[in-house]
Amino acid sequence: MRTARLAEIAKTVGTPCYVYDAVQIRDAYATLDRAFDGYPHAIHYALKANSSLAIVRLLQSCGAHGDANSLGEVEVALRCGFRPDQIVFTGVGKSAAEIDRAVSLGLLAINVESPGELDRIDQRAIAHNLRARVALRVNPDIDARSHPHISTGLKSNKFGVPIGEALGLFREMASRRGLLPVGAHVHIGSQITTLDPLQKAAESVVALAQALRGEGIALQHLDMGGGLGISYDGSPVADPAAYVRALVAATRGSGLKVAIEPGRVLVGPAGVLLTKVVDVKHFDGAKSFVVVDAGMTELMRPALYNAYHRIDPLLRRPGAETVVDIVGPICESTDAYARDRAFPPVEVDDVIVVRDVGAYGAAMGHTYLRRPLPPEVLIDGDQWRVIRRRQTLDELLSLEE
Numbered sequence: 001m002r003t004a005r006l007a008e009i010a011k012t013v014g015t016p017c018y019v020y021d022a023v024q025i026r027d028a029y030a031t032l033d034r035a036f037d038g039y040p041h042a043i044h045y046a047l048k049a050n051s052s053l054a055i056v057r058l059l060q061s062c063g064a065h066g067d068a069n070s071l072g073e074v075e076v077a078l079r080c081g082f083r084p085d086q087i088v089f090t091g092v093g094k095s096a097a098e099i100d101r102a103v104s105l106g107l108l109a110i111n112v113e114s115p116g117e118l119d120r121i122d123q124r125a126i127a128h129n130l131r132a133r134v135a136l137r138v139n140p141d142i143d144a145r146s147h148p149h150i151s152t153g154l155k156s157n158k159f160g161v162p163i164g165e166a167l168g169l170f171r172e173m174a175s176r177r178g179l180l181p182v183g184a185h186v187h188i189g190s191q192i193t194t195l196d197p198l199q200k201a202a203e204s205v206v207a208l209a210q211a212l213r214g215e216g217i218a219l220q221h222l223d224m225g226g227g228l229g230i231s232y233d234g235s236p237v238a239d240p241a242a243y244v245r246a247l248v249a250a251t252r253g254s255g256l257k258v259a260i261e262p263g264r265v266l267v268g269p270a271g272v273l274l275t276k277v278v279d280v281k282h283f284d285g286a287k288s289f290v291v292v293d294a295g296m297t298e299l300m301r302p303a304l305y306n307a308y309h310r311i312d313p314l315l316r317r318p319g320a321e322t323v324v325d326i327v328g329p330i331c332e333s334t335d336a337y338a339r340d341r342a343f344p345p346v347e348v349d350d351v352i353v354v355r356d357v358g359a360y361g362a363a364m365g366h367t368y369l370r371r372p373l374p375p376e377v378l379i380d381g382d383q384w385r386v387i388r389r390r391q392t393l394d395e396l397l398s399l400e401e
């Protein structure tokens with residue numbers, strides 16, 4: 001993203017403000033899509049990464065299908081043009097209302113998380129006189145070697161059913177009047193930077209599908225989940241095309257269609273957060289702080305996972321770097337974007353760019369301290385437009401007595 005363009009956006013729209021690059025998102029989608037090289041597949045964009053309507057519509061227009069993690073995301077996917085039979089729905093604690101709506105919509109697959117949920121889906125489907133397409137989410141007990149807060153494929157995690165129970169549960173699903181088992185699903189975590197765990201997880205569901213075939217239960221797809229990581233700090237990560245090729249290599253023998261649910265890799269690198277310096281604090285013998293007008297309300301990742309983001313001033317002033325903490329304005333000590341970071345000199349009102357925030361940035365935003373949600377801007381070639389305007393305080397308070 002060009003500096004002059006970002007400066008213009010910061011001036012026109014104000015800070016804090018998210019900015020995304022449409023071309024980068026289209027390219028990331030095309031890279032994954034091309035790498036399948038004709039093998040039957042569907043790329044279900046994981047809306048949880050960024051469900052702003054314009055971003056979801058953009059990926060829909062690229063040919064993506066949808067992956068929803070709540071009923072709200074199912075409804076967003078429908079509003080953005082996805083057909084129900086293009087949406088997979090995952091969620092470790094689906095409410096009765098979520099199950100009822102998912103069943104009546106006829107989604108491509110409801111990913112089943114437990115024997116109890118299997119029962120509840122069956123009952124709702126029978127009540128609607130339907131057969132719900134279901135996939136079983138298996139937990140293969142594979143270490144994704146990611147941050148513990150975003151690892152989901154170990155038996156100590158709450159997600160899915162142990163893979164050893166899967167055969168029995170598939171038999172059960174196949175015997176139910178309200179259920180049609182169509183797939184197996186695995187998602188072992190997010191921000192996974194090596195292929196090995198993803199490949200092992202894929203192999204485990206392929207082996208399961210083959211065992212099921214031997215029992216006369218023929219699946220239609222294998223949903224390998226999302227999870228491919230991006231480089232936040234410049235260190236090498238697995239190549240997206242190599243990732244797809246590894247999944248296809250694992251699956252080809254089965255002939256089954258591969259579904260994936262990428263989020264971060266599609267939108268993460270395509271977003272920046274523009275924020276402004278509101279204070280610079282330095283006392284001899286103490287830490288130095290650059291205080292900016294965005295905090296954990298706009299971008300949770302550093303506070304939540306101690307996540308690293310590259311941060312630079314939009315315009316570099318002359319002078320040596322010093323070591324500072326770059327912190328937000330929220331009254332929580334965890335509200336820091338970077339600690340002990342070498343940083344060029346900045347002054348109040350300088351614009352700062354926080355990089356790689358297109359995924360799990362705006363989507364995790366919240367309004368603690370009554371801070372209205374920030375605007376989002378989409379750059380597309382020579383044009384840019386506001387895709388979400390800044391929330392007003394009146395809007396934020398409008399639900400209340």
Ligand SMILES: Cc1ncc(COP(=O)(O)O)c(C=O)c1O
Pocket residue numbers: 046048049067069090187189190191225226227228261262263264265359
């Ligand atoms: C079930 C499921 N699918 C897909 C994703 C997307 O993951 P990522 O953004 O790492 O590709 C997630 C996120 O953790 C998820 O929980």
